Amino acid sequence: MTDSGTAPSGVPGYDGPERYTVVSADCHGGGEIHEYRSYLPAALHERFDAWVADYVVPYPDLLGDAGKRNWDSDRRLADLEADGVVAEVIYPNTVPPFFPKPSLTDQPPAANAGDLSLRWEGLKAHNRWMADFCARTPGRRAGIVQIMLHDLDAAVEEIRWAHSAGLTGGVLLPGTPPGSGLVPLWQYAHYEPLWRVCEELGVPVNHHTGSAAPPVGDTALDKVVFLTEVSWWAHRAFTHLIVSGTMDRHPDLQFVFTEQGTAWIPEECRRLDYYWGRMSKAVGSQEYEWGHDLVSSMDLKPSEYWARQCHVGASFQRPAEAALRYQVGVDRVMWGSDYPHKEASSPFSREALQLTYNGIDPVEVAAMVGGNAAALYGFDLEFLAPIAARVGPRVADVYKPLAVEDIPAGADKCPAFVGIAGVKP
Template sequence: MTDDGMTPSAMPAWDGPERYTVVSADCHGGGEINEYRAYLPSRLHEEFDAWVRHYEVPYPDLLGDAGKRNWDSDRRLRDLEDDGVVAEVIYPNTVPPFFPKASLTDQPPAANAGDLKLRWEGLKAHNRWMADFCAKTPGRRAGIVQVMLHDLDAAIEEIRWAKEAGLTGGLLLPGTPPGSGLVELWNYEHYKPLWQAAEELGIPVNHHTGSAAPPIGDTLTDKVVFLTEVSWWAHRAFTHLIVSGTMDKHPELQFVFTEQGTAWIPEECRRLDYYWHRMGTAVGSQEYEWGHELVASMELKPSEYWARQCHVGASFQRPAEAALRYAVGVDRVMWGSDYPHKEASHPFSREALQLTYNGIDPAEVAAMVGGNAAKLYGFDLDFLAPIAAEVGPEVAKVWQPLRPEDVPKGAAKCPAFVGVPGVQP
């Protein structure tokens, strides 16, 4: 259905190709645990061998055939092409050497300095594996470099290496949750060297949901609390990067907020703009007393920083979120499948795209499902066009509403299908 719930009229004139070039701005991958050994310094091989003997895979979807989707290059390429996707941005997924859990969602405080050093070597091994993995399919994978924030000099050295190594996905910015011992992102002077390096290198700064939440326990209640709050913790980075002056002082830096939903953005921009206005003009108020100096020092209001420097990695975007595209910015939205996670739109991405983007001008859809990500991450659309011509979703089909009988069995796993009759209430 269209934004107003009506059946779409005739599709607007479209002089583009018959199929969309789809770039998933949110995929995940990593090496099988033993693959990382070759990427560690030889001095650590014996220690790695001892560690891996006692290592147990903590996530069922990293086992067996499902796990292979993370590191089997040919399998992965087939899966994505079957799903209508021709290129991808790859966030981490597997567990790096010496880590207890996946590094995307958990960088716990080290037990001691030696443990911290080991985990850093493990992350670097992952980065080098990722560079080789992306090189297997030139022009179709943008790998993201991981760093730790405990040693900024080492982090900066690593992102410089990543730029040279061809990891075009940019930097994965870890969260700084309470209790982590890390300096909060709103401390500009502390992180200034990192922002300067990222701006100089011209790389995007990605913030994925998961890493900003405080540590949780293992009870069912802990897990439900995590699920209901994890995105909120991630959203805070947007505010912190504004109030710190980071966006103001580094206007060329581009920030990506991925797998955090889309609907929160217009409301958060309105809320922050309201406070900016009060802090700037409401003489005599508490807001003015505490905030006028900071607001007066900045060039823009929060919604304008969003429009200039921010993007949303819109994983399995819902129809209601697509209806907010003008408030978010059509040029800011980057669709993602979240492959190979349980909630991913794979293998139903063609239907998910049709459900979400039917009745929307194809020029806007082309931007949101591929063009925006290609521009930010440096994919060559001309290079991808022949592949998309073979496997991409048909523009004319995406324009049409998804019929209830065409909703695939098993679609309930993916949030994109929430509210579809017969799928979920």
């Protein structure tokens, strides 16, 4: 088949493009630490110089050639194209000024302690760096703006700035874990200014795994506990945003739950629907007594809020998760490679897509690997089509089952490949 749109061989009944337009809904990036200096107020340059003189890069993959993948625009573009990806949504990865660790997982101190004002300036410097980084490749990067929840007026102002600056990825919603000193997300009245501005501007609200977990120590045991619980903490935001009435009061607001898996969604919707049913109809029960007033004030049940307003950033999606696509919603799934993390499907994304989506209707696959993200984040599929025709995975290749012998060496670093024959669990 040529790129003219005639049907590719091996896919019965399909007559769409030969190659998929792949948009990764979960990538990460940030500036090299010294790059942030020019984005800080001049009054903080001396303070920054003193801080960076003692700064030690906390993770090996932020050093040397591996680290450059976060901020080297040409290198990054080449890596993604080699992996079959034509556009990306970029979450933070590197350490902003005045932070001890990457801001995606590190929890700032309580509002009455520490250096919140400095860290806020550091986040704003990252946001301005991100706007310039995305502008280097127009139409191919959707950067996400970071905020803090300690000062909502400042957060709202920053969201407005980001929207005007062309950061089309929306806002990164931090978690509010116990011990953080932050008002829980289910307290609607407190966060209403945030929801109002996001709905007004039409920007997605992204909740990535990591920030919702309470702080833990640095021992091996702490890290294992964090690893096994971090996604569970992130899932809780879905319940909190429903219970608060946020989704009910702001029906056009769109929420994204990224790098948290996919399989949890159908079961969580069933679980919450069960409680909604008990609270609305089981007269005389404890559930009815506690929850009737709340659920009777809402128009929908939890699964319906999901279907109307929620999306999953399905990082390195597994085959078993793709099988749940109708329960999750084919129009709700947005595949992501997680580039440049250690567990990313990159540079094996072509094989990962084939493993997960073989035998599935290419129209559905096209939505999950690119179309849904393009619609939510404003990517122009017509603009991306010529690039996809050059580098995108072939539809016919993805449609065929992936043979075990075709799994690349080293692919088992990515969870998408775990559990299949020949790959260690």
